[in-house]
Amino acid sequence: MSNFLEDIIEKDLESGNVKTIKTRFPPEPNGYLHIGHAKSICLNYGLAKKYNGEFVLRFDDTNPLKEDTEYVNSIIDDVLWITGLKKEDLKIYYASDYFGIMHECAVSLIEKGLAYVCELSPEEIRKSRGTFEKKGTNSPHRNRSIKDNLKLFDEMKNAKNGFVLRAKIDMASPNMNMRDPIIYRVLKGEHHFRQGNKWQIYPMYDFAHPIEDAIEGITHSICTLEFEDHRPLYDWTLANVNTKAFKFRSRQFEFARLNLTRTIMSKRYLKSLVDEKKVEGWDDARMPTIAGLRRRGYTPNSIRNFCLSVGVAKANSEVDVRQLESFIRSELNATAHRAMTVIRPIEVEITNFDETHKRTLDFSYGLSIGLERPIEKEVSRKISFSKKIYIDESDFSLDPPEKYNRLVKGGFVRLKSAYIIKCTGYEKNPDGSIKKVFAEIVPDSLSGNDTSGVKAKGVIHWVDTKTAVDVKVRLYDYLLNDEEGDFLNKLNENSLEIVIAKAEKHLEKSKQGESFQFIREGYFVRDEKAKELVFNRVVALKDSFKS
Numbered sequence: 001m002s003n004f005l006e007d008i009i010e011k012d013l014e015s016g017n018v019k020t021i022k023t024r025f026p027p028e029p030n031g032y033l034h035i036g037h038a039k040s041i042c043l044n045y046g047l048a049k050k051y052n053g054e055f056v057l058r059f060d061d062t063n064p065l066k067e068d069t070e071y072v073n074s075i076i077d078d079v080l081w082i083t084g085l086k087k088e089d090l091k092i093y094y095a096s097d098y099f100g101i102m103h104e105c106a107v108s109l110i111e112k113g114l115a116y117v118c119e120l121s122p123e124e125i126r127k128s129r130g131t132f133e134k135k136g137t138n139s140p141h142r143n144r145s146i147k148d149n150l151k152l153f154d155e156m157k158n159a160k161n162g163f164v165l166r167a168k169i170d171m172a173s174p175n176m177n178m179r180d181p182i183i184y185r186v187l188k189g190e191h192h193f194r195q196g197n198k199w200q201i202y203p204m205y206d207f208a209h210p211i212e213d214a215i216e217g218i219t220h221s222i223c224t225l226e227f228e229d230h231r232p233l234y235d236w237t238l239a240n241v242n243t244k245a246f247k248f249r250s251r252q253f254e255f256a257r258l259n260l261t262r263t264i265m266s267k268r269y270l271k272s273l274v275d276e277k278k279v280e281g282w283d284d285a286r287m288p289t290i291a292g293l294r295r296r297g298y299t300p301n302s303i304r305n306f307c308l309s310v311g312v313a314k315a316n317s318e319v320d321v322r323q324l325e326s327f328i329r330s331e332l333n334a335t336a337h338r339a340m341t342v343i344r345p346i347e348v349e350i351t352n353f354d355e356t357h358k359r360t361l362d363f364s365y366g367l368s369i370g371l372e373r374p375i376e377k378e379v380s381r382k383i384s385f386s387k388k389i390y391i392d393e394s395d396f397s398l399d400p401p402e403k404y405n406r407l408v409k410g411g412f413v414r415l416k417s418a419y420i421i422k423c424t425g426y427e428k429n430p431d432g433s434i435k436k437v438f439a440e441i442v443p444d445s446l447s448g449n450d451t452s453g454v455k456a457k458g459v460i461h462w463v464d465t466k467t468a469v470d471v472k473v474r475l476y477d478y479l480l481n482d483e484e485g486d487f488l489n490k491l492n493e494n495s496l497e498i499v500i501a502k503a504e505k506h507l508e509k510s511k512q513g514e515s516f517q518f519i520r521e522g523y524f525v526r527d528e529k530a531k532e533l534v535f536n537r538v539v540a541l542k543d544s545f546k547s
């Protein structure tokens with residue numbers, strides 16, 4: 001099924017209005033990209049690819065006060081990661097490189113009597129703009145001579161005054177954006193990563209954006225719905241400025257932005273979480289940033305598939321964050337090797353362990369338990385087994401709920417890939433928690449060769465105490481609580497729990513960024529940054545919502 005943008009593009013190609021389509025992703029480098037931006041990248045890049053067109057990354061770096069080189073670099077990394085493009089194949093442009101042309105365009109408007117320097121303060125301009133019901137009032141400077149406007153604009157350029165340049169359109173327009181919008185202002189900040197101190201005046205988004213598009217020959221300038229009311233100004237700008245620098249009369253199209261439950265997608269808010277140290281940084285694995293999702297163990301493929309599944313709509317809506325999770329879950333189900341890790345270990349001593357029992361066992365690491373798609377045929381590695389093992393504290397209960405298939409006093413359970421054991425006793429800590437469990441191996445119950453006749457209802461995972469390695473495991477919850485109300489007050493203070501778990505020795509050989517299914521626990525990725533063995537929980541095994 002094609003979306004409305006594809007329909008538009010196909011018509012343009014058919015009619016010959018457009019020979020080759022060209023799209024852009026135009027971030028302002030004032031923060032890291034988030035999953036909403038991923039949606040825009042996938043859409044723009046996907047359309048260019050589908051119709052054999054071109055795609056460019058363009059920095060909308062028109063406000064030096066908020067922008068930074070760190071953001072520029074992270075954005076390039078993220079776009080390469082999501083699209084799978086190599087750096088040499090990604091065209092990167094900077095709006096600030098067009099400041100000269102934009103200035104020329106502004107001068108051309110003044111010369112046509114279509115722009116004027118206004119001395120009103122921002123507050124006065126806002127007041128005189130009127131409301132939806134009430135027309136705006138003309139600025140006292142609206143009818144200045146062209147000569148005076150050129151002179152004052154030149155003064156603005158050298159920061160000799162603090163005025164603004166406004167487009168002269170219509171203070172009575174029903175569209176507020178057309179009521180003599182500001183197109184240039186004086187800003188005394190350094191443009192750190194590109195222009196230095198060359199410019200003291202900076203263009204406003206509505207003026208700059210269409211010019212950037214037209215210079216690059218962008219055929220379909222795709223943005224989010226909030227800009228629908230700005231489209232007349234976009235068209236006005238391209239229709240009225242004079243320059244030889246344009247390759248194409250670009251057009252703007254709007255689609256609905258991506259919103260996710262339990263997630264906030266505002267760079268300003270995400271930046272405040274970083275600045276106030278509520279998270280460890282922009283790439284904290286709890287953040288909805290692309291860098292955070294990557295750290296969390298998401299793959300570009302899972303994010304692309306998610307964006308495709310969401311589709312392109314004309315009306316805003318909210319997507320359940322669990323839809324995103326389901327894509328990485330099913331991908332890892334099909335690709336991640338299995339391993340045994342005990343997240344909250346208690347010791348089990350096997351009192352009848354003797355020389356008749358095996359010390360090395362075969363563990364199938366390529367098969368899923370109870371999940372539809374095994375990764376590959378049976379592949380296995382040796383794991384060690386001995387008198388003392390760890391099991392998870394939740395797999396032993398003195399007061400089992402109904403249908404509890406794990407270990408209880410006097411009960412049986414199968415140790416995954418090993419023997420069936422029977423619990424014969426336990427020891428408690430002074431606080432009443434379980435310190436240790438005692439058990440016996442059921443004779444002839446070895447997995448794959450079981451002639452014991454004993455039926456164990458459940459299978460639990462375990463690791464051998466002799467060879468187990470300590471791993472740091474980060475368990476995440478959503479950053480935002482599931483409540484109504486202002487997101488500023490919804491920060492979940494318990495979104496991160498760190499535990500020291502006992503893992504199979506094999507995990508020592510894992511690579512940073514490698515993902516595993518810790519059987520019965522979830523999908524985990526070895527942290528990309530930490531040198532030690534740190535694993536981040538990507539997602540639980542099953543959707544908590546459905547179970």
Ligand code: ATP
Pocket residue numbers: 025026027028029035036037039040222223224256257258259265266267268
């Ligand atoms: P924020 O509102 O989070 O600060 P922004 O829209 O100001 O983001 P830009 O750098 O201007 O950030 O965005 C670059 C591009 O990404 C724009 O074309 C914008 O429309 C698109 N975009 C931003 N957020 C979303 C979203 N949630 N869903 C889809 N596209 C988005």
Ligand code: MG
Pocket residue numbers: 028
């Ligand atoms: Mg923006």
